[in-house]
Amino acid sequence: MKELVVISGKGGTGKTSITAAFASLAQDFVLADCDVDAADLHLVMNPKINNKQDFSGGRQAVIKAGECIGCGVCFDMCRFGAISLNGPANETINKTYTVDPVSCEGCNVCVEFCPVGAIEFKDAINGQWFISETRFGPMVHAKLGIAQENSGKLVTLIRKEAKRIAEEQIKNLLIVDGSPGIGCPVIASIAGADLVLVVTEPTLSGIHDLDRVMQLTSNFGIKTLVCINKADINLEMTERIEEESQAKGTKVIGKIPYDESFTKAQIMRATLIEYTGGEIAEKVKSMYREIIYALG
Ligand SMILES: Nc1ncnc2c1ncn2[C@@H]1O[C@H](COP(=O)(O)OP(=O)(O)OP(=O)(O)O)[C@@H](O)[C@H]1O
Ligand code: SF4
Numbered sequence: 293m294k295e296l297v298v299i300s301g302k303g304g305t306g307k308t309s310i311t312a313a314f315a316s317l318a319q320d321f322v323l324a325d326c327d328v329d330a331a332d333l334h335l336v337m338n339p340k341i342n343n344k345q346d347f348s349g350g351r352q353a354v355i356k357a358g359e360c361i362g363c364g365v366c367f368d369m370c371r372f373g374a375i376s377l378n379g380p381a382n383e384t385i386n387k388t389y390t391v392d393p394v395s396c397e398g399c400n401v402c403v404e405f406c407p408v409g410a411i412e413f414k415d416a417i418n419g420q421w422f423i424s425e426t427r428f429g430p431m432v433h434a435k436l437g438i439a440q441e442n443s444g445k446l447v448t449l450i451r452k453e454a455k456r457i458a459e460e461q462i463k464n465l466l467i468v469d470g471s472p473g474i475g476c477p478v479i480a481s482i483a484g485a486d487l488v489l490v491v492t493e494p495t496l497s498g499i500h501d502l503d504r505v506m507q508l509t510s511n512f513g514i515k516t517l518v519c520i521n522k523a524d525i526n527l528e529m530t531e532r533i534e535e536e537s538q539a540k541g542t543k544v545i546g547k548i549p550y551d552e553s554f555t556k557a558q559i560m561r562a563t564l565i566e567y568t569g570g571e572i573a574e575k576v577k578s579m580y581r582e583i584i585y586a587l588g
């Protein structure tokens with residue numbers, strides 16, 4: 293089984309649209325949405341959820357009801373301002389404190405120093421992940437709660453589950469919509485993959501981000517290909533990306549023009565390939581053929 297991960301140096305380059313189009317073209321595959329911080333592949337895939345599980349990315353302090361004696365030690369010691377006094381600040385008797393689950397960084401300090409052991413450490417529920425069925429095949433995806441961290445851990449979990457399903461159902465391909473950027477979630481998206489496709493735009497920030505992301509894939513020793521999306525919005529930049537990629541030994545396998553069909557397809561909750569044929573679809577198909585060839 294081979295694994296293709298589609299990433300981008302920054303958000304909004306068209307990574308998800310391209311991944312969705314590949315889902316229309318691929319056979320015998322499992323789809324994984326690892327863009328967990330801004331998951332939107334499900335909008336086009338319309339998955340039917342078969343299995344839903346909570347995701348816990350870490351632990352959090354919780355003050356046990358009725359056990360706090362109001363000494364304020366935890367309030368003074370929490371460096372993240374996660375503990376607040378219940379009721380008015382001039383309260384002198386029956387003082388109690390609460391932990392704000394969004395601000396708690398799980399450092400354990402308050403648990404250690406509470407003189408009466410009134411604080412416990414509990415698994416924090418940071419989101420949910422799902423195993424679903426789509427019109428194209430199985431899909432593993434997730435929903436991370438607002439302001440929740442540890443998305444790298446969730447990405448690793450999703451890839452692992454998607455691989456398990458692919459092996460169980462004897463699928464020969466795993467297509468991953470990876471995280472944008474170069475941080476922890478994208479590292480978790482690409483580590484150990486067979487091939488990475490970087491979707492970029494011909495803009496200054498696009499070039500800058502492409503450079504950083506290619507440095508990352510090169511550090512991991514992963515075979516990397518480039519797609520310049522909306523290539524005709526700046527032909528000079530497109531040429532520069534081609535030259536710089538070539539100098540680094542990375543092939544630009546597709547130059548996809550700006551085409552409103554992408555947005556129209558998204559509005560219809562369809563992939564580009566489902567929405568339209570013609571030249572634009574042919575360009576995406578040709579890119580997909582190159583990928584399959586490169587995967588070997
Ligand atoms: N070639 C194209 N021509 C015109 N519009 C496009 C093209 N490719 C993508 N788009 C549009 O650009 C927007 C961003 O695309 P998409 O959501 O696929 O990007 P993304 O990189 O996955 O973004 P995010 O990181 O926010 O999920 C969408 O409105 C999409 O319809
Ligand atoms: S340290 Fe313990 S007893 Fe003191 S205020 Fe915090 S929770 Fe209450």
Ligand code: SF4
Pocket residue numbers: 352353369370371372373374375391395396397398399400401402403
């Ligand atoms: S675990 Fe750390 S961050 Fe969380 S409330 Fe306690 S002291 Fe603050």
